[in-house]
Amino acid sequence: xxxxxxxxxxxxxxxxxxxxxxxxxxxxxxxxxxxxxxxxxxxxxxxxxxxxxxxxxxxxxxxxxxxxxxxxxxxxxxxxxxxxxxxxxxxxxxxxxxxxxxxxxxxxxxxxxxxxxxxxxxxxxxxxxxxxxxxxxxxxxxxxxxxxxxxxxxxxxxxxxxxxxxxxxxxxxxxxxxxxxxxxxxxxxxxxxxxxxxxxxxxxxxxxxxxxxxxxxxxxxxxxxxxxxxxxxxxxxxxxxxxxxxxxxxxxxxxxxxxxxxxxxxxxxxxxxxxxxxxxxxxxxxxxxxxxxxxxxxxxxxxxxxxxxxxxxxxxxxxxxxxxxxxxxxxxxxxxxxxxxxxxxxxxxxxxxxxxxxxxxxxxxxxxxxxxxxxxxxxxxxxxxxxxxxxxxxxxxxxxxxxxxxxxxxxxxxxxxxxxxxxxxxxxxxxxxxxxxxxxxxxxxxxxxxxxxxxxxxxxxxxxxxxxxxxxxxxxxxxxxxxxxxxxxxxxxxxxxxxxxxxxxxxxxxxxxxxxxxxxxxxxxxxxxxxxxxxxxxxxxxxxxxxxxxxxxxxxxxxxxxxxxxxxxxxxxxxxxxxxxxxxxxxxx
Numbered sequence: 411x412x413x414x415x416x417x418x419x420x421x422x423x424x425x426x427x428x429x430x431x432x433x434x435x436x437x438x439x440x441x442x443x444x445x446x447x448x449x450x451x452x453x454x455x456x457x458x459x460x461x462x463x464x465x466x467x468x469x470x471x472x473x474x475x476x477x478x479x480x481x482x483x484x485x486x487x488x489x490x491x492x493x494x495x496x497x498x499x500x501x502x503x504x505x506x507x508x509x510x511x512x513x514x515x516x517x518x519x520x521x522x523x524x525x526x527x528x529x530x531x532x533x534x535x536x537x538x539x540x541x542x543x544x545x546x547x548x549x550x551x552x553x554x555x556x557x558x559x560x561x562x563x564x565x566x567x568x569x570x571x572x573x574x575x576x577x578x579x580x581x582x583x584x585x586x587x588x589x590x591x592x593x594x595x596x597x598x599x600x601x602x603x604x605x606x607x608x609x610x611x612x613x614x615x616x617x618x619x620x621x622x623x624x625x626x627x628x629x630x631x632x633x634x635x636x637x638x639x640x641x642x643x644x645x646x647x648x649x650x651x652x653x654x655x656x657x658x659x660x661x662x663x664x665x666x667x668x669x670x671x672x673x674x675x676x677x678x679x680x681x682x683x684x685x686x687x688x689x690x691x692x693x694x695x696x697x698x699x700x701x702x703x704x705x706x707x708x709x710x711x712x713x714x715x716x717x718x719x720x721x722x723x724x725x726x727x728x729x730x731x732x733x734x735x736x737x738x739x740x741x742x743x744x745x746x747x748x749x750x751x752x753x754x755x756x757x758x759x760x761x762x763x764x765x766x767x768x769x770x771x772x773x774x775x776x777x778x779x780x781x782x783x784x785x786x787x788x789x790x791x792x793x794x795x796x797x798x799x800x801x802x803x804x805x806x807x808x809x810x811x812x813x814x815x816x817x818x819x820x821x822x823x824x825x826x827x828x829x830x831x832x833x834x835x836x837x838x839x840x841x842x843x844x845x846x847x848x849x850x851x852x853x854x855x856x857x858x859x860x861x862x863x864x865x866x867x868x869x870x871x872x873x874x875x876x877x878x879x880x881x882x883x884x885x886x887x888x889x890x891x892x893x894x895x896x897x898x899x900x901x902x903x904x905x906x907x908x909x910x911x912x913x914x915x916x917x918x919x920x921x922x923x924x925x926x927x928x929x930x931x932x933x934x935x936x937x938x939x940x941x942x943x944x945x946x947x948x949x950x951x952x953x954x955x956x957x958x959x960x961x962x963x964x965x966x967x968x969x970x971x972x973x974x975x976x977x978x979x980x981x982x983x984x985x986x987x988x989x990x991x992x993x994x995x996x997x998x999x
Contacts (some may be wrong), residue, residue, distance in 0.1 A: 537553070802913070
């Protein structure tokens with residue numbers, strides 16, 4: 411009788427005991443659904459082995475931190491969304507997702523998180539919007555039984571101070587710059603200190619090696635690499651770019667060559683290799699911090715085939731700016747910038763016999779001009795552009811007071827010059843950037859550029875930091891273009907030293923090269939975070955460098971088709987002179 415009672419009690423307890431909880435990768439695969447628009451293959455999620463390894467580390471209670479160095483095309487966003495969903499459904503807690511900007515935060519919620527919660531039956535209705543002080547629902551702040559979700563922009567330190575969280579998910583960490591209060595990553599991590607069981611997941615495509623947040627974090631981890639077995643000898647190796655080879659002129663036939671046995675593995679065998687792959691810890695002495703490093707060579711997406719990646723490499727290798735994007739987004743590697751200083755004597759030794767107006771290189775398709783405004787003169791540099799190369803065609807100086815009219819009339823004539831192209835057609839300045847950064851002359855520059863914007867004559871102002879090449883802004887009721895000088899200087903240095911794709915006219919003065927090499931790139935630490943900045947060599951002027959940077963910036967505003975322009979310069983028809991009509995405000999009255 412007692413045995414029967416004991417058995418009955420055990421059965422009752424077993425019935426009350428909840429079933430064992432699935433691991434994060436199993437939960438994602440059995441529960442989560444991807445709708446159309448979020449995934450090219452909507453429906454039930456199937457994780458690749460490299461994704462499962464990352465998900466297992468995220469759900470491991472003995473691992474506090476997870477760092478993922480990733481390319482594009484490997485599905486980290488899906489893992490982050492799955493992590494958010496799994497915590498909300500199974501282990502409610504205060505959660506924060508850190509995105510670079512508010513636009514990124516909103517896009518993540520609208521384009522990824524909300525569609526997944528709507529498409530997954532087990533997740534429907536779990537989240538509700540919080541209300542702000544005025545009683546309005548907020549898109550980026552959600553609540554659920556036992557916890558909350560905050561999706562915060564790294565550029566909003568006030569929001570980082572307001573919340574204590576147990577789970578912190580950081581997406582695209584390398585796009586997050588330190589602000590006045592220091593690194594947003596550090597500020598966010600401090601919000602987790604009160605939780606002994608905290609979880610911090612940081613992932614990003616790396617950008618610059620010297621200042622990369624994700625590479626610095628990976629260096630402090632157990633540094634795992636994903637290795638695949640060779641179908642021929644069985645040896646496990648990380649697939650690297652050095653292992654990819656193709657017949658001359660046929661990049662789409664790219665294949666993997668085993669570094670151990672030398673056997674060739676074709677693209678069709680890649681899925682089996684990746685499925686049989688494994689993560690290997692290279693620093694087992696590190697505990698509690700799992701680091702993962704991936705490249706797109708293990709992606710099985712059609713657009714990440716070895717042949718497609720090889721083709722993209724050939725298209726990018728002659729352009730350092732494109733090669734950096736290829737290195738960051740496909741190889742998952744930080745970009746190592748060129749030498750910190752330039753040897754002006756070596757640059758001057760590369761001068762060639764071409765110049766305006768009578769010896770224009772036949773490859774030049776476009777011409778841009780950069781103008782630096784000084785208190786007693788205007789400095790000009792004319793830059794020619796071919797499909798792959800940059801030609802410094804010449805420099806000129808217009809002396810006079812920029813507050814007067816004479817120098818601007820002379821500049822206007824210079825910008826209207828038409829040159830005979832050696833192929834029979836004609837060239838003229840396609841776009842001009844004029845420095846309006848001096849507060850004294852800004853109004854004068856803007857007044858000159860405003861009626862000429864239709865002919866791509868732009869008032870520009872340089873700004874430091876990680877900005878896009880050129881962006882329009884409204885200043886004093888007029889259009890002013892903000893130039894991201896740091897990025898453009900980096901592109902110029904890489905062109906000068908890596909691809910040697912900048913060529914110089916032998917008519918340039920010696921001071922041109924001194925001024926072009928007047929700044930060097932250094933890494934300084936601000937509030938503990940590394941910052942790249944350009945510093946002027948003491949005693950040197952930088953007018954020529956500034957002019958080249960402005961000419962590079964406005965090249966991005968010339969949208970003419972390259973092939974059409976190549977045909978135009980073979981046409982002998984003389985282009986019509988541009989007519990500038992400046993409307994009088996008096997007449998408008």
